[in-house]
Amino acid sequence: MYLQHFSLSEKPFSLTPDTQLFLRSKSHQEALNTILLALKYSEGFIKIVGEVGTGKTMLCRILLSILNKRDIVTAYVPNPWINPDEIKAFIAKEIGANYDENMPAHELTSSIYERLLTLAGEKKQVILIVDETQTMPRETIEALRLLTNLETEKRKLLQVVIFGQPELDKMLKRSDLRQLKQRIVFSEYLKPLNFHDFKSYVRHRLRVCGAKNEALFSRTSLLLIYLASAGIPRLINILCHKSMMVAYGRGDRSIGVFHVTKAISDTSESHWFGKFVTLRWQFTWLAVFAASVVANYSEVTTGLSKIF
Ligand SMILES: Nc1ncnc2c1ncn2[C@@H]1O[C@H](COP(=O)(O)OP(=O)(O)OP(=O)(O)O)[C@@H](O)[C@H]1O
Numbered sequence: 222m223y224l225q226h227f228s229l230s231e232k233p234f235s236l237t238p239d240t241q242l243f244l245r246s247k248s249h250q251e252a253l254n255t256i257l258l259a260l261k262y263s264e265g266f267i268k269i270v271g272e273v274g275t276g277k278t279m280l281c282r283i284l285l286s287i288l289n290k291r292d293i294v295t296a297y298v299p300n301p302w303i304n305p306d307e308i309k310a311f312i313a314k315e316i317g318a319n320y321d322e323n324m325p326a327h328e329l330t331s332s333i334y335e336r337l338l339t340l341a342g343e344k345k346q347v348i349l350i351v352d353e354t355q356t357m358p359r360e361t362i363e364a365l366r367l368l369t370n371l372e373t374e375k376r377k378l379l380q381v382v383i384f385g386q387p388e389l390d391k392m393l394k395r396s397d398l399r400q401l402k403q404r405i406v407f408s409e410y411l412k413p414l415n416f417h418d419f420k421s422y423v424r425h426r427l428r429v430c431g432a433k434n435e436a437l438f439s440r441t442s443l444l445l446i447y448l449a450s451a452g453i454p455r456l457i458n459i460l461c462h463k464s465m466m467v468a469y470g471r472g473d474r475s476i477g478v479f480h481v482t483k484a485i486s487d488t489s490e491s492h493w494f495g496k497f498v499t500l501r502w503q504f505t506w507l508a509v510f511a512a513s514v515v516a517n518y519s520e521v522t523t524g525l526s527k528i529f
């Protein structure tokens with residue numbers, strides 16, 4: 222019904238990182254460029270840090286789809302809350318190494334090494350992508366670091382891209398992780414969307430999901446959503462979706478300040494500035510009006526003094 226009401230084929234603001242809806246925003250494109258260049262020209266770890274909801278998992282999936290098209294062997298660890306043996310077993314399976322459940326740890330490492338050597342012989346790059354790295358136990362990080370020590374005389378056999386929330390940076394300050402920190406050759410911070418990218422983001426999602434009405438959201442409602450989301454994609458999705466639900470509930474065809482205000486006041490994660498502006502909308506207009514009167518006061522008085 223909701224889709225029909227807005228003439229959409231799919232929900233444009235769902236929370237799943239669907240690569241069909243990916244927008245190459247400035248920040249995401251920069252991070253992607255850094256990763257691809259670093260994978261081509263360097264050998265250490267590559268680290269991408271971003272606040273909650275900025276699009277790290279989405280970027281992991283985009284990266285995987287790009288690498289898989291290039292005939293590169295990839296292994297993706299979506300949830301690294303696992304012990305050292307589990308991560309080795311996981312990597313072994315992903316890269317097609319010999320593996321059985323009862324293999325002792327040292328045999329498993331040799332098996333991974335042999336497989337990596339075979340792949341290197343076939344000129345195939347092997348890349349491990351770890352999401353949510355801030356949750357990885359210390360011993361597992363260490364096991365991963367040791368695995369990346371495997372090398373031929375010419376190059377490392379395994380490259381690793383780690384994604385994580387800002388807690389990852391805090392974690393890397395620990396002295397027992399300094400060896401890993403030293404191995405990070407490139408890092409990038411995934412920034413929230415700027416206003417220009419934010420507008421493209423909303424438009425892009427609506428278009429991909431079949432919206433006919435480009436101006437479904439009024440300009441002011443967009444501005445309010447931007448202020449309340451601080452440009453964080455997940456929050457943008459939540460606020461846009463809730464605003465549409467409010468409009469749908471009232472039978473309205475487009476989204477305006479009223480719907481967005483309701484959505485923002487119902488979303489505790491909204492940025493305080495957006496909340497402030499939205500909930501004191503009339504007050505804000507009064508303040509803007511007063512400010513412009515004050516700003517023009519001197520001009521008005523000089524104008525009057527010239528006349529009289
Ligand atoms: N560039 C983008 N284009 C389209 N959608 C995006 C983009 N970046 C993020 N999103 C959307 O924003 C939402 C949050 O993204 P994602 O789950 O990747 O964030 P995250 O950084 O992994 O969050 P967390 O820190 O909680 O794991 C998802 O719905 C995703 O589809």
Ligand SMILES: [Mg+2]
Pocket residue numbers: 277278279352353
């Ligand atoms: Mg994520």
